[in-house]
Amino acid sequence: MSSFIRKEMLHILRxxxxxxxxxxxxxxxxxxxxxxxxxxxxxxxxxxxxPHRSYAVAEAVNRMTASRYFEYKGFVxxxxxxxxxxxxxxxxxxxxxxxxxxxxxxxxxxxxxxVNTARTSQAYLQSVLSTGNVAVKQSGIQTxxxxxxxxxxxxxxxxxxxxxIFLLICAMMTSISIVKEKETGTMEVLLxxxxxxxxxxxxxxxxxxLLSFIDLVIILVLAYFVLDVPLAGxxxxxxxxxxxxxxxxxxxxxxxxxxxxxxxxxxxxxxxxMIMPVIFFSxxxxxxxxxxxxxxxxxxxxxxxxxxxxxxxxxxxxxxLKGVLLEVGVLLAETVVLMTAAxxxxxxxxx
Amino acid sequence: MDxxxxxxxxxxxxxxxxxxxxxxxxxxxxxxxxxxxxxxxGKTTAMRMLCGLSFPTAGSxxxxxxxxxxxGEQIKSHxxxxxxxxxxxxxxxxxxxxxxxxxxxxxKRGDIADRSCQLLHEISFSDHADDLVGSLPLGWRQxxxxxxxxxxxxxxxxxxxxxxGVDPITRxxxxxxxxxxxxxxxxxxxxxxxxxxxxxxxxxxxMVDGRIKALDTPQALMLQMDAKNMNEVFVKLCx
Amino acid sequence: MAxxxxxxxxxxxxxxVEALCDVSFDVREGEIFxxxxxxxxGKTTLFRILTxxxxxxxxxxxxxSLDVVGDYRLLRTRIGYxxxxxxxYPDLSVEENINxxxxxxGVTLEQNFDLVAPIYRQIEPFRKRRAGALSGGMKQKxxxxxxxxxxxxxxxxxxxxxGVDVVSRVELWEMLADLKEQEISILASTAYMDEGxxxxxVALMSEGRVLEVCSPPDNLEEYFIEKLGNG
Numbered sequence: 001m002s003s004f005i006r007k008e009m010l011h012i013l014r015x016x017x018x019x020x021x022x023x024x025x026x027x028x029x030x031x032x033x034x035x036x037x038x039x040x041x042x043x044x045x046x047x048x049x050x051p052h053r054s055y056a057v058a059e060a061v062n063r064m065t066a067s068r069y070f071e072y073k074g075f076v077x078x079x080x081x082x083x084x085x086x087x088x089x090x091x092x093x094x095x096x097x098x099x100x101x102x103x104x105x106x107x108x109x110x111x112x113x114x115v116n117t118a119r120t121s122q123a124y125l126q127s128v129l130s131t132g133n134v135a136v137k138q139s140g141i142q143t144x145x146x147x148x149x150x151x152x153x154x155x156x157x158x159x160x161x162x163x164x165i166f167l168l169i170c171a172m173m174t175s176i177s178i179v180k181e182k183e184t185g186t187m188e189v190l191l192x193x194x195x196x197x198x199x200x201x202x203x204x205x206x207x208x209x210l211l212s213f214i215d216l217v218i219i220l221v222l223a224y225f226v227l228d229v230p231l232a233g234x235x236x237x238x239x240x241x242x243x244x245x246x247x248x249x250x251x252x253x254x255x256x257x258x259x260x261x262x263x264x265x266x267x268x269x270x271x272x273x274m275i276m277p278v279i280f281f282s283x284x285x286x287x288x289x290x291x292x293x294x295x296x297x298x299x300x301x302x303x304x305x306x307x308x309x310x311x312x313x314x315x316x317x318x319x320x321l322k323g324v325l326l327e328v329g330v331l332l333a334e335t336v337v338l339m340t341a342a343x344x345x346x347x348x349x350x351x
Numbered sequence: 352m353d354x355x356x357x358x359x360x361x362x363x364x365x366x367x368x369x370x371x372x373x374x375x376x377x378x379x380x381x382x383x384x385x386x387x388x389x390x391x392x393g394k395t396t397a398m399r400m401l402c403g404l405s406f407p408t409a410g411s412x413x414x415x416x417x418x419x420x421x422x423g424e425q426i427k428s429h430x431x432x433x434x435x436x437x438x439x440x441x442x443x444x445x446x447x448x449x450x451x452x453x454x455x456x457x458x459k460r461g462d463i464a465d466r467s468c469q470l471l472h473e474i475s476f477s478d479h480a481d482d483l484v485g486s487l488p489l490g491w492r493q494x495x496x497x498x499x500x501x502x503x504x505x506x507x508x509x510x511x512x513x514x515x516g517v518d519p520i521t522r523x524x525x526x527x528x529x530x531x532x533x534x535x536x537x538x539x540x541x542x543x544x545x546x547x548x549x550x551x552x553x554x555x556x557x558m559v560d561g562r563i564k565a566l567d568t569p570q571a572l573m574l575q576m577d578a579k580n581m582n583e584v585f586v587k588l589c590x
Numbered sequence: 591m592a593x594x595x596x597x598x599x600x601x602x603x604x605x606x607v608e609a610l611c612d613v614s615f616d617v618r619e620g621e622i623f624x625x626x627x628x629x630x631x632g633k634t635t636l637f638r639i640l641t642x643x644x645x646x647x648x649x650x651x652x653x654x655s656l657d658v659v660g661d662y663r664l665l666r667t668r669i670g671y672x673x674x675x676x677x678x679y680p681d682l683s684v685e686e687n688i689n690x691x692x693x694x695x696g697v698t699l700e701q702n703f704d705l706v707a708p709i710y711r712q713i714e715p716f717r718k719r720r721a722g723a724l725s726g727g728m729k730q731k732x733x734x735x736x737x738x739x740x741x742x743x744x745x746x747x748x749x750x751x752x753g754v755d756v757v758s759r760v761e762l763w764e765m766l767a768d769l770k771e772q773e774i775s776i777l778a779s780t781a782y783m784d785e786g787x788x789x790x791x792v793a794l795m796s797e798g799r800v801l802e803v804c805s806p807p808d809n810l811e812e813y814f815i816e817k818l819g820n821g
Contacts, residue, residue: 003693007682014681184680185673189736192641194667195694350643389755390726489629516752516781518628518796519811520818545782546756547811582756582784589757 004195004203011177012207019211022173026165026215030222033157042069044121047076047090056101060094060129069124085111092121094129158223159311162242163304164278165219169212170249171256172270174204178257179266188350197348205250212246223315232318240321241314241328245307248335252303254342278304306330353380355507355538356401358412358419363396363405370396372561373410380506383529383539385549385569388558389589394542395511397558401540402509403427415506428456431500431508435515438496441485445471448484449499456503463502470498474528490521497528507538514545526551546581555581557588564588592655594619594744594775595640600649602635609635611798612649617744617777618790622770624806625779626786626814627795633779634674637748640777641671654743667695670742672733674749674779680722684713684732687721688739695740702741705772709735709765727758734765738774745769747778751785763788783811 012019046064050057053075065072076084076093084090088111097105108125110118181187190200220238223229231238252274260266277298280291291299299305310327313319321328356378363371371393378384388394399405401414403426412418417425439448446467453463471477474494484492493513500508510529514522526548533539533553541552549555549569556566565572565588569581578584595617602610610632617623625633638644640653642662651658656665678687688710692699703710713731716724721732730750737745747766751759763785766776778789786792786806794801794814801817 003690007679007686007690010682010686011679184677185675186677186679188638188641188643188673189671189691190694191643192666192669192671193691193694194663194696349645350638389757390753392755512753516629518631518781518818519783519815521628523815544753544755544759546784582760585756586760589755 001199001203004199005206008177008203008207012211018173022169022211023214023218025168026161026219027222029161029165030158030219030227033161043071044069044117044124045073045089045091046070046125047073047081047084047093048096049076049078049081049093050096050100051098052096052100054101057096060096063128064094064125067124067128070128081109085109091117092125094125155229155316156312158219158227158229159308159315160278162216162219162311163245163308164275165215166212166242166246167249167252167274167278167304168270169215170208170246171253171274172267173211174208174250174253175256175260175266175270176263177208178204178254179260179263182257182261183263191348191350197346198343201254201343201346205247205254208250208253209243209246212249213243216242216246229315230318231315233314233320233323237321237324238311238314241307241310241324241331244328244331244335245303248303248331248338251335251338251342254346255338258342258345258347277302303331303334306334354378355380356384356412356414356540358401358414359410361397361400361410361412361419362408363393363400364408369561371400371407374558374561374563375410376556376563376566378507378538378540379553380538381533381536382553383533383541383551385552385555386540386542386558387549387555387585388542392558393561394558398509398511398540398542401426402430402432429505429507431503431505432511433496433500433508433513434511435493435513438492439484439499442483444481444483445476445487445495446480448495449502452499453502458503466502466504470502473531474498490517490524493517493521494525494528497525497532501532501537505537507540508532510539510541512542512544514543514548522548546585549581549585557585559589592619593617594621595623595651595653595777597636597640597651598649600636600639600646600651602632602639602644602647608798610639610646613798613800614649615793615800615803617775619775620770620773621790622766622776622778622788624786624789624792625777625795626781626783626792626810627779628781630797631795632798633795634748637671637673637746637777637779641669641746642666667740668743670737670740670745672737672745672747672750674752677729678721678733678736681720683718683720684724685717687732688717688736691736692739697740699739702739705741705769706735706738708768709738726754727761730754730758730762731765734762738769743774745774745776747776749779749781751780751782759785783814786810 048057048061061072064070073090076090081093081095085093091111093109095107095109097103100106106129108122110121112118181190216239220231220235224231253270256266256269260269306327310324313324317323354377358377359375360373361371361375362369362373374397386394386398400407400419403414403419403423406423407419411420414426415429417429419426440451443451449467450463453466458466467480468477471480476491476495479487484495497510497513514525517525529539529541543549552569554566554568555572556563558564567575572584573579573581576584576587578587593616597613597615600610600613613636625636627633635644639646640651640658642658642665645659653665654668656668658665682690688699709731713728713735716728721729724732734750751762754762759782766778767788770776780786787808787810789806791803792806793803794817796818807813
């Protein structure tokens with residue numbers, strides 16, 4: 001058993017290029033998503049249209065000017081609003097009501113050509129305008145973003161990337177390493193030996209479990225220190241749920257290697273069957289609520305969806321394990337089912 | 352004398368390692384030349400240089416009238432090549448394979464059709480022209496691969512272990528094809544691990560550690576080495 | 591004396607392809623038995639059934655008096671198997687390969703050193719080298735060493751000499767002759783007729799059938815061609 005694990009470790013360590021890729025990919029993805037690909041909106045060009053330039057209006061304008069999210073572009077006449085938005089002079093215009101001082105009423109006009117920016121601008125503006133004295137007194141609706149007040153997108157991406165990377169490393173790498181042995185004929189010799197299939201499975205899993213654990217540490221360190229993701233629910237809980245997910249991903253890899261015969265097929269199946277659903281169904285890019293109901297049912301089965309949900313809750317909302325019981329329960333059940341199936345299906349014959 | 356291959360001091364080095372160490376020999380037009388050697392003796396490397404697939408580190412020579420140092424591309428289009436590992440596309444039919452390889456060597460459409468017809472007729476295989484190559488027994492595939500390699504009427508054909516793993520009947524039929532092609536003037540340059548096949552060759556060379564250790568007719572070599580067959584000659588030379 | 595291998599009316603098909611059709615023969619204890627035939631004759635399928643990797647559709651077989659279906663777990667401790675195109679782990683060194691295979695069979699190199707010593711001494715100079723960097727003949731020796739490490743009663747070699755040069759082939763067969771002296775029964779397949787002559791008995795196979803079981807006659811190739819012609 002120990003020699004088996006040692007052998008797997010040697011395979012991994014000697015394939016320097018793959019090892020490097022496996023360790024560098026999470027680093028790159030986190031950096032890429034954390035800094036470059038960001039849905040955060042900065043420097044929104046805002047103009048203001050106000051019939052009475054009262055104290056309350058001036059105060060509101062001050063707050064906008066003070067915020068790094070806005071670039072205050074001055075006042076605009078009601079007749080020129082359309083033109084300003086069209087020419088891109090402004091991305092948003094705040095129109096204060098005649099009786100703003102009393103009623104706190106205002107209107108937002110946004111450039112809807114870029115929906116995402118418009119939506120974010122709207123939220124920012126509402127948040128800024130709702131904190132003033134007037135607004136607090138009079139406005140009917142107050143919006144507060146809990147847990148992620150600045151709506152940082154990295155908070156959204158980090159759990160998503162974790163869900164994807166672990167699936168990639170555990171599932172894809174294990175399935176490829178098993179199928180490789182089938183291709184070179186060494187699997188035949190292993191099967192003919194007295195080694196029990198369960199040992200073959202376990203010793204294939206352990207090195208990849210270790211490797212993904214290193215990745216987990218890298219990601220968490222980066223997330224916490226570089227991207228300021230709070231890890232509010234406690235590092236221990238995050239690691240615990242992640243390890244469960246790692247085991248699940250390994251079991252998935254085993255299943256794939258049971259059904260395919262070539263490394264290329266293992267790669268394709270891992271990529272198509274596992275990575276694609278992560279992107280579509282797990283809420284990494286699109287909110288799961290927007291998916292049509294038939295597909296939403298599929299998303300209920302996809303493990304990363306539950307893992308990513310649990311990670312969001314643990315890392316950002318700061319709930320403890322009790323808060324993610326449902327997610328953990330589903331993951332645990334899926335792990336047990338997949339693992340049993342993988343061990344059962346891992347034939348000690350060739351057919 | 353009319354030599355189709357004529358090389359002097361051909362050498363190939365990979366870093367510090369000398370794979371082929373200054374080999375010199377010539378092959379006459381129309382002869383069946385057996386190119387033998389132990390695993391790792393440098394056979395494959397030497398053959399790749401002769402086929403224009405890699406440039407020699409040193410030496411000079413001509414294959415089919417073109418310089419091995421500078422005219423690799425011309426050499427490639429004037430020779431035929433067939434190896435045990437790659438023969439034909441299994442998911443194409445016999446005819447489609449012939450069209451493909453004829454096209455690769457720049458033959459005209461009409462010429463390809465005529466030539467395919469003639470070659471298939473020669474091995475009595477015309478009825479199976481539309482069969483998928485993958486559905487044919489290995490022996491037939493190898494024979495077809497040889498026919499395809501001679502399709503563009505090359506002056507010389509290189510065969511790299513053409514008969515690995517086929518049954519003895521097919522092996523003999525294959526050698527009948529080789530001899531027929533040689534009788535028509537095509538030069539055959541062949542490697543094999545079957546020593547009985549070596550005895551069918553007009554002349555053979557035996558490579559050991561990057562050098563040619565012996566080169567003569569099989570009969571002369573057996574006499575020289577006091578051996579009763581080529582197997583013994585080989586073992587005595589290589590051990 | 592019991593037979594090392596008995597094969598009774600074994601058949602096996604993959605979909606519509608009949609890989610083995612009513613194959614029967616016995617291998618006596620301590621003999622080298624050759625399966626001679628071209629690619630696609632069913633040799634590899636037969637090896638996989640006898641090494642418990644495949645289940646036969648019909649018929650039965652036993653190796654070392656153990657049934658290949660019922661007693662497969664116990665049987666796996668008593669056989670050595672070298673599959674065709676077997677390349678070991680190219681990224682592990684010679685030494686690491688040997689130690690790994692010794693370990694999965696629950697033995698050490700030292701325990702059965704007498705048996706593998708003649709082969710091991712030849713590859714020992716390269717023990718730090720990666721298996722992938724060995725020449726064809728050396729690879730085969732390493733593979734044989736790994737297959738013998740647990741002192742099997744019966745040794746299965748599927749085309750051990752394909753793509754190997756004549757000198758290495760001769761050496762391999764000399765090693766098999768030595769192993770035979772140590773009372774290991776050997777079943778080996780080959781497409782080379784001259785290797786058939788080195789077996790005590792051979793089975794001539796073609797298209798999933800055994801055409802003939804006999805002591806190899808001197809003109810084995812002619813004999814095989816004649817049999818193929820009749821079949």
